[in-house]
Amino acid sequence: MSDPRGRNPVVEVERYELDEAPVRPFGLERREFFKLMGAGVAIFLLNDMPTAAQESGGFVRRRPRRGIQGRRFNFGEPLPQNIGAWLHIGETGKVTVYTGKVEVGQNIRTSLTQAVAEELRVGMEAIHMVMGDTARVPFDMGTFGSRTTPTMNLQLRRVAAAARELMVEMAAKRWNVSAARLVASDGKVSDPSSGRSLEYGELARGQEMAQAIVAEDPLRPATEWTVEGKSVPKVNALEFVTGQHHFPADIRRPRMLFGKILRPPAFGATLQSFDASGAAAMPGVVVVREGDFAGVAAPSEPEAERALAALKAEWKLPSGPQPSNQNLFEYLKAHAEPAGHPGEEFGFFGANEERGAVGPALASAAHRLEATYTIAYIAHAPLEPRAAVAEWQDGKLTVWTGTQRPFGVRNQLAEAFHLPEARVRVLMPDMGSAYGGKHTGEAAVEAARLAKAAGRPVKLVWTREEEFTWAYFRPAGVIEIKSGANANGLLTAWEFHNYNSGPSAIRTPYEVPNQRIAFYPTRSPLRQGSYRALAATANHFAREAHMDDVARQVKMDPLEFRLKNLKDERLKAVFQAAAERFGWRERKTTRHRGFGMGGGFEKGGYVATFAEISLERPGGEVRVRRVVTAFDCGAVVNPDGLRNQIVGANIMGLGGALFEAIEFADGKILNNRFSRYRVPRFSDVPEIEVILIDRKDQPSAGAGETPIVGIAPAIRNAILDATGVHLYSLPLVPHGLKA
Amino acid sequence: MQRVRSLTINGQRVAVDAEPATPLLTVLRDQLGLTGTKYGCGEGQCGACTVLLNGFPRRSCQTAVGVAAGKKITTIEGLARNGKLHPLQQAFLDEGALQCGYCTPGMIMTGVAFLRANPHPSEADIRRFMQGNLCRCGTYPRIVAAFRRAAAIKSS
Numbered sequence: 001m002s003d004p005r006g007r008n009p010v011v012e013v014e015r016y017e018l019d020e021a022p023v024r025p026f027g028l029e030r031r032e033f034f035k036l037m038g039a040g041v042a043i044f045l046l047n048d049m050p051t052a053a054q055e056s057g058g059f060v061r062r063r064p065r066r067g068i069q070g071r072r073f074n075f076g077e078p079l080p081q082n083i084g085a086w087l088h089i090g091e092t093g094k095v096t097v098y099t100g101k102v103e104v105g106q107n108i109r110t111s112l113t114q115a116v117a118e119e120l121r122v123g124m125e126a127i128h129m130v131m132g133d134t135a136r137v138p139f140d141m142g143t144f145g146s147r148t149t150p151t152m153n154l155q156l157r158r159v160a161a162a163a164r165e166l167m168v169e170m171a172a173k174r175w176n177v178s179a180a181r182l183v184a185s186d187g188k189v190s191d192p193s194s195g196r197s198l199e200y201g202e203l204a205r206g207q208e209m210a211q212a213i214v215a216e217d218p219l220r221p222a223t224e225w226t227v228e229g230k231s232v233p234k235v236n237a238l239e240f241v242t243g244q245h246h247f248p249a250d251i252r253r254p255r256m257l258f259g260k261i262l263r264p265p266a267f268g269a270t271l272q273s274f275d276a277s278g279a280a281a282m283p284g285v286v287v288v289r290e291g292d293f294a295g296v297a298a299p300s301e302p303e304a305e306r307a308l309a310a311l312k313a314e315w316k317l318p319s320g321p322q323p324s325n326q327n328l329f330e331y332l333k334a335h336a337e338p339a340g341h342p343g344e345e346f347g348f349f350g351a352n353e354e355r356g357a358v359g360p361a362l363a364s365a366a367h368r369l370e371a372t373y374t375i376a377y378i379a380h381a382p383l384e385p386r387a388a389v390a391e392w393q394d395g396k397l398t399v400w401t402g403t404q405r406p407f408g409v410r411n412q413l414a415e416a417f418h419l420p421e422a423r424v425r426v427l428m429p430d431m432g433s434a435y436g437g438k439h440t441g442e443a444a445v446e447a448a449r450l451a452k453a454a455g456r457p458v459k460l461v462w463t464r465e466e467e468f469t470w471a472y473f474r475p476a477g478v479i480e481i482k483s484g485a486n487a488n489g490l491l492t493a494w495e496f497h498n499y500n501s502g503p504s505a506i507r508t509p510y511e512v513p514n515q516r517i518a519f520y521p522t523r524s525p526l527r528q529g530s531y532r533a534l535a536a537t538a539n540h541f542a543r544e545a546h547m548d549d550v551a552r553q554v555k556m557d558p559l560e561f562r563l564k565n566l567k568d569e570r571l572k573a574v575f576q577a578a579a580e581r582f583g584w585r586e587r588k589t590t591r592h593r594g595f596g597m598g599g600g601f602e603k604g605g606y607v608a609t610f611a612e613i614s615l616e617r618p619g620g621e622v623r624v625r626r627v628v629t630a631f632d633c634g635a636v637v638n639p640d641g642l643r644n645q646i647v648g649a650n651i652m653g654l655g656g657a658l659f660e661a662i663e664f665a666d667g668k669i670l671n672n673r674f675s676r677y678r679v680p681r682f683s684d685v686p687e688i689e690v691i692l693i694d695r696k697d698q699p700s701a702g703a704g705e706t707p708i709v710g711i712a713p714a715i716r717n718a719i720l721d722a723t724g725v726h727l728y729s730l731p732l733v734p735h736g737l738k739a
Numbered sequence: 740m741q742r743v744r745s746l747t748i749n750g751q752r753v754a755v756d757a758e759p760a761t762p763l764l765t766v767l768r769d770q771l772g773l774t775g776t777k778y779g780c781g782e783g784q785c786g787a788c789t790v791l792l793n794g795f796p797r798r799s800c801q802t803a804v805g806v807a808a809g810k811k812i813t814t815i816e817g818l819a820r821n822g823k824l825h826p827l828q829q830a831f832l833d834e835g836a837l838q839c840g841y842c843t844p845g846m847i848m849t850g851v852a853f854l855r856a857n858p859h860p861s862e863a864d865i866r867r868f869m870q871g872n873l874c875r876c877g878t879y880p881r882i883v884a885a886f887r888r889a890a891a892i893k894s895s
Contacts, residue, residue, distance in 0.1 A: 243775015
């Protein structure tokens with residue numbers, strides 16, 4: 001795992017935020033296709049690449065409106081190689097949609113179903129989504145970066161629109177009438193002038209037709225949506241409330257064994273001696289050792305645990321002092337690399353910035369302020385830990401596992417076992433959440449190693465302690481800000497230096513003529529990677545905390561100060577909407593009750609969050625009483641699902657804001673379980689109100705991440721409001737407020 | 740100690756074969772395929788593995804199967820009666836009280852026992868009782884709403 005410049009082998013943060021490209025071959029063999037699918041009609045959406053379309057046999061760019069202009073291909077021809085998404089309409093009218101995106105609790109199985117229903121004009125219940133099965137879905141980089149709604153939602157709407165047009169064409173042909181007079185609705189094509197109609201299933205009957213399109217069909221604008229834009233319940237919710245859904249950890253295979261991995265006592269330890277004789281003598285136990293990797297597989301979990309305990313291993317610990325959370329921030333600064341060039345891109349969303357002359361502007365500013373902010377490592381702690389079931393058959397490897405990147409894990413497995421990717425299949429059942437924490441395939445590779453040695457399928461479910469220790473963390477960081485403002489409360493200078501935390505949302509949305517913004521990668525002492533909203537949380541925390549402090553310095557109301565320094569109308573609108581609902585102007589601050597705000601822009605979404613906090617007594621625990629979040633992510637696809645995400649993001653963000661922090665020393669995680677690592681519980685939850693600003697004139701942006709960025713600065717500024725205490729660290733008050 | 744050979748689960752007597760110290764969770768999931776009961780932490784901190792023993796909520800990761808033997812065990816799979824969901828299951832659907840859904844069975848099993856003992860809980864009662872159940876997706880407010888909805892239905 002290296003960053004785009006190849007300088008930092010442990011930062012996995014931004015590389016996953018690249019766009020959907022590159023296009024890769026589609027794994028399904030043509031011959032298997034209709035055998036697998038049954039008869040019917042299949043529509044493949046080609047990524048819009050004219051060259052590839054020509055090379056793959058002259059697939060005609062489908063000019064929309066009426067008339068089948070896409071090319072049908074017959075048996076004997078290769079399937080096109082640059083497919084973005086595809087769907088199949090079967091003889092019963094069942095619609096099966098194939099996408100590489102995966103469901104991790106963000107509810108895209110539902111929102112993507114809405115997209116297909118909208119354009120295909122069928123009921124949601126007729127649609128089944130196949131997600132994240134590398135043998136059946138087109139290549140996809142992964143589910144992260146809030147990219148599903150802006151990209152896959154659009155692709156599926158296009159493929160559904162093309163399928164609908166094809167249904168109309170087929171009906172027109174059958175009736176020998178002009179397609180222009182036919183109407184598609186409710187899963188059928190009707191001819192209003194004659195009263196005839198044909199269901200999609202009837203049209204598909206007996207067909208073995210596949211059509212590839214480069215879709216340009218016009219899509220229904222958001223203002224005319226009938227399925228999208230509406231609150232619909234989670235499509236497979238029933239399976240979850242009855243315990244019928246099989247998460248990755250729930251997969252069972254015939255003759256399956258249970259695996260356990262021998263973990264080193266500390267990061268960087270190497271295996272010096274290994275005696276497996278005790279474990280190997282146990283009935284049914286398989287022991288594997290390859291270098292520093294050692295593990296066991298046994299017929300049951302208790303037997304696997306006993307076998308693991310019977311392994312005798314001596315480890316060599318790395319020499320010399322190791323950083324701990326006590327000296328973390330000094331360590332990060334001391335090991336920083338130089339910043340990149342101004343304007344250098346770090347992945348998709350972040351960039352360094354150099355504008356105007358920040359030095360002179362600071363020197364001549366009427367008000368100057370300098371502050372340093374720190375951000376602790378935190379853990380994703382998805383309730384379902386990493387899990388995988390691996391099965392080898394005839395030199396082919398199949399792995400069911402929880403990951404946001406099924407194709408990435410397929411690649412990891414192919415490399416680990418020196419297999420062509422075509423011999424590896426990864427399936428991703430809807431999993432028990434991830435929050436950016438499951439981009440990697442550790443458990444998949446480990447289970448496959450054990451399964452290979454055992455010659456039987458092996459299930460490996462990481463323990464909570466393993467998940468807290470051997471996964472990766474949200475990066476810790478140090479952020480330094482210097483600002484200058486004039487006598488009228490306008491920002492004139494802005495210096496922002498981020499060490500290690502990451503460049504997402506590093507740029508300020510406020511208007512400042514003189515800026516220097518830089519990100520410095522650092523040798524992270526802990527394995528770190530993506531996390532919901534990445535560094536946007538840290539950068540917003542520091543920036544929005546600083547904004548409140550400058551507002552105090554220039555003696556302005558924090559809301560007025562922000563609005564005065566903002567031009568972006570959408571960002572202003574969320575601040576104003578949240579302020580009004582929150583009752584910002586009517587607030588009554590006391591020594592025990594404070595009010596604050598934080599907001600910004602990231603990944604196409606605009607957010608403002610206001611918080612009210614209370615202190616039971618000076619120095620006591622901070623309680624968040626009330627939160628109001630206004631969010632604008634363009635045209636809203638599923639308001640109920642979106643509210644669920646926004647409330648959840650606030651609650652998750654509350655943990656990182658108030659108390660979550662990984663403690664470590666000597667290469668060990670010290671708080672690697674829920675009894676030692678506090679996460680938000682029922683009692684921590686404030687009253688939360690959500691305001692959706694539904695911009696039907698704007699494209700829909702993803703929404704799983706950005707709503708998390710406002711809560712931490714809002715709480716911080718509310719504490720400041722009540723107590724006058726300026727806090728500069730995340731978490732803010734892990735042990736209560738020391739006033 | 741004698742191995743445990745049978746359990747009473749969801750009204751049925753089923754054969755198992757386990758040492759009495761084996762966690763009930765392991766037997767449910769691995770021997771009986773009742774995977775609706777989830778592993779989350781292994782230390783009774785998250786509630787994902789909650790089942791009912793004689794109607795009382797118990798963390799099955801912390802309960803030896805020997806203790807469960809001879810008692811009535813109810814898991815999420817046994818909650819619906821004659822194809823009709825328990826009111827709390829239905830309330831979770833009606834309130835959309837899940838995101839990834841991994842905590843859902845444990846939330847519902849804890850809630851079923853709680854509502855039986857407290858048919859008219861206040862919001863504060865619910866929060867206090869449910870403090871030991873984690874939802875990392877932060878669906879807590881909807882879970883509280885689902886409890887209140889189920890309570891209202893049961894008492895009407």
